[in-house]
Amino acid sequence: MRWFGFGFNAFQQIQTQNNPEYSGLDAEERLSSPTELKGHVNRDGRCFEFSQIRASWSRRASLHSDGFVNDSCRGVIKQSRGCRDVFISESHLTLAFLDRVECWDLQSSDETPSWTMGIDTQSKSSAVNLPLVPGGYIASKPPFFHSLSPHMQAKSLALGGEHVILLTATGAVYTWGQGSHGQLGHGGLLPEEEPRTVEALWGMKMSSVSAGGWHSVCISDAGDLYVWGWNESGQLGLPSQRLRKTSEKKTDQQEGELSQNSSTHQEEVFISIQAFPALFDVTPLCEVKTVSCGSRHTAAVTTSGDLYTWGWGEYGQLGHQSFSSSDEPQRVEFFRAQQLHVVGVVCGPWNTFAAVANEEGLAPEYPTKPLNKHGE
Amino acid sequence: MSSLGSKILSILPADEEQFPLQFSDKVEPSVVEVLRRCRKQLYGNAACASRRLNAQIILDVSWERLNTGTWRHVDKEWRRVYSYGCLFKVAALCRENPSQQEILEAVRTCDMGLLMGAAIMDDILQVLVRILQNEISKTSKDEEKSVEGVAKKLKTEGPRSPSIREEKAVPRIKCPSLESFSTNYLLPLKPVILEGIIDHWPALNNHPWSIEYLRSVAGFRTVPVEVGSRYTDENWSQTLLTVNEFIDRYILNEDGGKSRGYLAQHQLFDQIPELKEDIRIPDYCCLGEGDEDDITINAWFGPAGTVSPLHQDPQQNFLAQVSRSFFTIPLQTCTNPNAELFPEFSKAPYLECVLEPGDVLFIPVKHWHYVRSLQVSFSVSFWWS
Numbered sequence: 001m002r003w004f005g006f007g008f009n010a011f012q013q014i015q016t017q018n019n020p021e022y023s024g025l026d027a028e029e030r031l032s033s034p035t036e037l038k039g040h041v042n043r044d045g046r047c048f049e050f051s052q053i054r055a056s057w058s059r060r061a062s063l064h065s066d067g068f069v070n071d072s073c074r075g076v077i078k079q080s081r082g083c084r085d086v087f088i089s090e091s092h093l094t095l096a097f098l099d100r101v102e103c104w105d106l107q108s109s110d111e112t113p114s115w116t117m118g119i120d121t122q123s124k125s126s127a128v129n130l131p132l133v134p135g136g137y138i139a140s141k142p143p144f145f146h147s148l149s150p151h152m153q154a155k156s157l158a159l160g161g162e163h164v165i166l167l168t169a170t171g172a173v174y175t176w177g178q179g180s181h182g183q184l185g186h187g188g189l190l191p192e193e194e195p196r197t198v199e200a201l202w203g204m205k206m207s208s209v210s211a212g213g214w215h216s217v218c219i220s221d222a223g224d225l226y227v228w229g230w231n232e233s234g235q236l237g238l239p240s241q242r243l244r245k246t247s248e249k250k251t252d253q254q255e256g257e258l259s260q261n262s263s264t265h266q267e268e269v270f271i272s273i274q275a276f277p278a279l280f281d282v283t284p285l286c287e288v289k290t291v292s293c294g295s296r297h298t299a300a301v302t303t304s305g306d307l308y309t310w311g312w313g314e315y316g317q318l319g320h321q322s323f324s325s326s327d328e329p330q331r332v333e334f335f336r337a338q339q340l341h342v343v344g345v346v347c348g349p350w351n352t353f354a355a356v357a358n359e360e361g362l363a364p365e366y367p368t369k370p371l372n373k374h375g376e
Numbered sequence: 377m378s379s380l381g382s383k384i385l386s387i388l389p390a391d392e393e394q395f396p397l398q399f400s401d402k403v404e405p406s407v408v409e410v411l412r413r414c415r416k417q418l419y420g421n422a423a424c425a426s427r428r429l430n431a432q433i434i435l436d437v438s439w440e441r442l443n444t445g446t447w448r449h450v451d452k453e454w455r456r457v458y459s460y461g462c463l464f465k466v467a468a469l470c471r472e473n474p475s476q477q478e479i480l481e482a483v484r485t486c487d488m489g490l491l492m493g494a495a496i497m498d499d500i501l502q503v504l505v506r507i508l509q510n511e512i513s514k515t516s517k518d519e520e521k522s523v524e525g526v527a528k529k530l531k532t533e534g535p536r537s538p539s540i541r542e543e544k545a546v547p548r549i550k551c552p553s554l555e556s557f558s559t560n561y562l563l564p565l566k567p568v569i570l571e572g573i574i575d576h577w578p579a580l581n582n583h584p585w586s587i588e589y590l591r592s593v594a595g596f597r598t599v600p601v602e603v604g605s606r607y608t609d610e611n612w613s614q615t616l617l618t619v620n621e622f623i624d625r626y627i628l629n630e631d632g633g634k635s636r637g638y639l640a641q642h643q644l645f646d647q648i649p650e651l652k653e654d655i656r657i658p659d660y661c662c663l664g665e666g667d668e669d670d671i672t673i674n675a676w677f678g679p680a681g682t683v684s685p686l687h688q689d690p691q692q693n694f695l696a697q698v699s700r701s702f703f704t705i706p707l708q709t710c711t712n713p714n715a716e717l718f719p720e721f722s723k724a725p726y727l728e729c730v731l732e733p734g735d736v737l738f739i740p741v742k743h744w745h746y747v748r749s750l751q752v753s754f755s756v757s758f759w760w761s
Contacts, residue, residue: 010430010433029426057404057406057437058406058409059406090404090406091404107405161444162444162445314436350436
């Protein structure tokens, strides 16, 4: 599997600067076009692909197919050998092994994790799908462990900026946390302290969930996308007044006039906050396979291998070779042009990472045969 | 570097070492790293685009924190970071021969920092905006609308002052002593209109507050404006406009008067200290227990028909009616609250009044009131305890 990244790069988390005299000031802080991530080459000169990528605001954690984790700031973490899953926040790195979960403080140079939890490998429910762990989930900062009732049958969980979304084994969706931007999907703006079911989706089986800074997205079994929360940069794919006003101002300035109060769009309905889930059509042509949310943008992969992005784009995180935002989904043409089949996507707060399959169109499973550059 | 760029550098610390960047551990090291890059570029020769981008990174990351959780709980450190972002952006905008547009954007940036950020480096954004405003006065060719033209436009056909029934009128008293005000109105919590107590305000004398005056002092400053008929309505919203835009759009109704805009409940005098010099805190506030610093001063500026729906204030309120001397600009209090929603209210004892320029209405704490402007109006309120 090859990975391409685009968007915020001020910490070289996508592409490192080649200049040996790099001083941190001349690097390309934002990449608007998909850039391939270099695979990890270990001591023996063997090249390993990434099986998983996670990104925080300033870092990227990559899980290699040989079971090591690389942090874009610190390099390979030797204590990560055998790691199965990884999660990263601005303050901590979470590593999941077969028999334990560890949280490492990224600011400290300690040789041991700041928190550890053992996993009962004999138990049936020992599966780890970070941030889900047996019995609950791991937050991005202390206190790490939050318990979840076993009745919930949690299958996957996503952490938003200030809310949480959970998918159960039966396909139901629960949300809790802050709700001031409609991100809980219960129709109001009030917070919820305990998991509350999203009633509007009742009766429809969901297959995956994702959370951004202030928005939530989920995919149904049938491949439909549902969105709710804040739409200030068009991250829900619904008409955004702020984007329309900004693009008007730009055109007016190019024409040499200052923008007057525009009344041409007064009939159009703009949505700033969507407090109930809304069915969202990414493309009428095919279904959505997987979706990921950044802070204020959204990226979706279709069953036909295309990547669509929408929302905040000022750091190039939409991948359309520009720094504009968009409230309409657009296909990232780069992959089509290169005849690459997108199979997965992971968003950092201000960037996007797309996983691309090899020529056969298959995504190798973990652990994968190492790619040997010496032709053996 | 332009002369403006030099002026700005002259108010900043002499070099990198003397430029403070101290934050609590609420601000992540990665963010401090970008701030350090901005600081380095400030004293170096980096390209303009790169400076602006690094400043924008700081603005964007702190903006996200400012929108996380409730405003009350936003850590002050993040508001400081936001102000630093504004400072670096202004420095980048003004370094090399800024256009008029770039200077206006710099003023707007300072205002965003003053409105949403927290004071840094001895309130440097306040100093910066003053330098920038001087630059605008020097370079701009104002097409000042003639005084007569303005007067004509403002002669809106507002309703005539309604007649107040004597038995329902708020009593009026001219320059009472502190003692008599305290005994007869403050302690028994009775509303009263104080006459003659703000006659000495520059805003009513040598610096009369007119549209032209407000434009000259604050025309390019950005302020929060409430749009919509009243804040209890569904389509009510807040937006940011320059004072010029607010006056053009909502006072002079140049967009055809489709919606109502109200510069309401805004601490304008903290943002624009030049205007604070035109008003004085009423002496009667010394009867309260708090310090002068604890008094909240708000500006209320809007066209005819702005409404503050029925509400209470948590503190004592002096509502001073200012405004240009061309027109009488009355306010009306406590008439006809919605009879359907509050049927009992119409039976409750109530008082009404119309405020003229120079009047100061005392609204006792917890006293319900409803305010509607009959014509273009500028008032200043003092909340004290």
